[in-house]
Amino acid sequence: MTEAKKTRKLRSAEWFGTQDKNGFMYRSWMKNQGIPDHEFEGKPIIGICNTWSELTPCNAHFRKLAEHVKRGILEAGGFPVEFPVFSNGESNLRPTAMLTRNLASMDVEESIRGNPMDAVVLLVGCDKTTPALLMGAASVDLPTIVVTGGPMLNGKLGGKNIGSGTAVWQLHEQVKAGEISMHDFIAAEAGHSRSAGTCNTMGTASTMACMAESLGTSLPHNAAIPAVDARRYVLAHLSGMRIVEMVWEDLKLSKILTREAFENAIRTNAAIGGSTNAVIHLKAIAGRVGVPLELEDWTRVGKGTPTLVDLLPSGRFLMEEFYYAGGLPAVLRRLGEADLLPHKDALTVNGKTLWQNCHDAPIYDDEVVRPIAKPLIADGGICVLRGNLAPRGAVLKPSAATPALMQHRGRAVVFEDFDDYKARIMDPALEVDKDSVLVMKNCGPRGYPGMAEVGNMGLPPKLLAQGIKDMVRISDARMSGTAYGTVVLHVAPEAKAGGPLAVVREGDWIELDCANNRLHLDIPEAELQSRLEAWAANQQPDPADASGYRKLYVQHVLQADEGCDFDFLRGCRGSAVPRHSH
Known part of the structure; x- marks a missing residue:
């Protein structure tokens, strides 16, 4: 043992390094696991x-x-x-x-x-x-x-590689579009996570x-x-x-x-x-x-x-x-x-x-880890969006998006929450076309609660059947890292917290402009403020938020732009040894 090691005071010595009642107790109970004396010595x-x-x-x-x-x-x-x-x-x-x-x-x-x-x-x-x-x-x-x-x-299906998570989204869309059978969908389970x-x-x-x-x-x-x-x-x-x-x-x-x-x-x-x-x-x-x-x-x-x-x-x-x-x-x-x-x-x-x-790490395959001159996409940085629909920001992943949709203007098809989305998305009568913007509310940190990975809304089956593979989707939710699409996420403030997302209405025009980091609800400012005031006047507390861990969570969770930590947990409280309990 070096001199530095001999002189450094170990934190654990506050428990095991004294020859008094406390040291006796800490060591004695640990010894019931068969630990000999020398394991406590430095x-x-x-x-x-x-x-x-x-x-x-x-x-x-x-x-x-x-x-x-x-x-x-x-x-x-x-x-x-x-x-x-x-x-x-x-x-x-x-x-x-x-x-x-x-x-x-x-x-x-x-x-x-x-x-x-x-x-x-x-x-x-x-x-x-x-x-x-x-x-x-x-x-x-x-x-x-x-x-x-x-x-x-690697996952396997039919002799080919499939990716865990990603395959779920792909195969489910194919089932809805009638491209594969339910039998093939279920068969993928065994090879998906092997x-x-x-x-x-x-x-x-x-x-x-x-x-x-x-x-x-x-x-x-x-x-x-x-x-x-x-x-x-x-x-x-x-x-x-x-x-x-x-x-x-x-x-x-x-x-x-x-x-x-x-x-x-x-x-x-x-x-x-x-x-x-x-x-x-x-x-x-x-x-x-x-x-x-x-x-x-x-x-x-x-x-x-x-x-x-x-x-x-x-x-x-x-x-x-x-x-x-x-x-x-x-x-x-x-x-x-x-x-x-x-x-x-x-x-x-x-x-x-x-x-x-x-600096001298080997690179064995230029197809998987591409050279700078041959990137998968030229700009893979997370796109941070702001505007009257997301005053505190929203994000989009360019590498998973359709380039043609990253500048887009369309009418909103609005789902009040995830249950509303599930109830209506399969309906052949849903008024939606390929240029529509799917909007889902109340799926943020407080709204779900927990901000579930539901932002990559599956497309309406009637559009999938027409060969449509992607649409602009906007929510205050997250999405799985295994998911893909032109999906705007983490809209802040969330709808449940009174963000502008809460008052988007069916048929509103929405503009997404990733090149200029902009997400805009195309209504007059006075109209937006009027809607927000009416929304606030009609809010009632959710009984489910009244007790248990959920109460703690909803009262103290920060918004997505702040990391969704609890407000009282930010900061380093350090490693000072707590006082003795004996």
């Missing part, structure tokens, strides 16, 4: 924050992943302690996993701060587990490293894994190694070793999550064709460490960035091919060589800069 205690759950299928292999992290911790001279936290799985949890992202972050924060650990490894995978755990850990600010569960193997891991498309899970890596919070290649590839377990082992060294270096999360790191992540999201959900999650994480991040930063930093990764839902390939092509380090190298990586010297958890980690 070794870093490393928490392993595990989101394993059989109800979160993306994370169902995490028990094995945790064992490999433990091996690395033990090898490096630390002592691992694994603990569970709320696991909000996207595929099963109703009404939406986003409703409990903040709840999970509270669980993580208090579990870390209130327990004897010197650092923490975050085991993340399914969409909301990555931001939730980073948010919670950021509010404590111990040395922290992210280990992702990895994507599934191994452990997260969605194998560039959905929210893969996007947030890439965000974690580009932020510098994980080791290189963490984002893309398939869940069942042995190299995923090697990375877990190495992460366990590295977190012990981070304790001695006092490499806290706040030293990694800097303004520069977030700008790198924004640029990376454009290059990978990442999910619009990253806008909300990065804003929430930044809010926990006090880093100013605004919607305009997505325009300022991301605009003009070419999308290089040819991956579903924007492109052709899946996460397996992405890893084999070189993974995220290959993308970062492409960006850096083109002087498109804003901050090459940003620090990462392995103690090296982001550029040191990727």
Whole structure:
């Protein structure tokens, strides 16, 4: 042990390092697990924050992943302690996993701060587990490293690859259009999700894994190694070793999550064709460490960035091919060589800069990770829209949109909420044509509540039968990162909060102009204000919002442009050891 290690005071010593009543109690109860005395003598205690759950299928292999992290911790001279936290799985949890992202972050924060650990490894995978755990850990600010569960193997149907999530939207539209049978639709289930891991498309899970890596919070290649590839377990082992060294270096999360790191992540999201959900999650994480991040930063930093990764839902390939092509380090190298990586010297958890980690990264396939001169699309930066319909902003993902629809004017077909949409969208008598703009209200943070992924409204069957594949759609909802289309999302303020979206009427003209970042409801200003006043006068409280967690959520959730965190959770409360309970 070096002199630096001998002299550094470990946080866990506040529990285990005294020879009094309290030290006796903390050590004694831990010893009922068969822990010998020497494990309490100067070794870093490393928490392993595990989101394993059989109800979160993306994370169902995490028990094995945790064992490999433990091996690395033990090898490096630390002592691992694994603990569970709320696991909000996207595929099963109703009404939406986003409703409990903040709840999970509270669980993580208090579990870390209130327990004897010197650092923490975050085991993340399914969409909301990555931001939730980073948010919670950021509010404590111990040395922290992210280990992702990895994507599934490629889906298979009829001998061809299909992308998890994306295939659902595609096949369902084909069923409605009469292009495939229900038998074929059901047959796709077995091959759609055929191994452990997260969605194998560039959905929210893969996007947030890439965000974690580009932020510098994980080791290189963490984002893309398939869940069942042995190299995923090697990375877990190495992460366990590295977190012990981070304790001695006092490499806290706040030293990694800097303004520069977030700008790198924004640029990376454009290059990978990442999910619009990253806008909300990065804003929430930044809010926990006090880093100013605004919607305009997505325009300022991301605009003009070419999308290089040819991956579903924007492109052709899946996460397996992405890893084999070189993974995220290959993308970062492409960006850096083109002087498109804003901050090459940003620090990462392995103690090296982001550029040191990727400057000589191999690139094995120019079809999957395209050269700068041959991008999937020239400008993949998230399009931030403003106007009288979205005073505080809305977003659109250009790489998933139809170019011809990104400047469009059409009449609104209005759905008051998701139930209204489901009740009417299949009706052959619905007054809609290919130029209409589908508008859905009351699906935002407070309106759903939880801001469910319903913004990519399926098209009316009568238009699908005519060969129409895309329409402009506008809502205060989110959409799955696996989804696609010319979809305007995250309209703020939301309808439930009295935003202008609440008063859009059937037949109103709406103009979308992505080139000029504009979303406009074409009615006189006086008419808009009159409608809003009438709306406000008719509002009644929802009885469902009167109690339980839902009450807490609705009263304290921030709007989409602010990251949908709770207002009282923003900021870093630090790792000061709570007072004794004995």
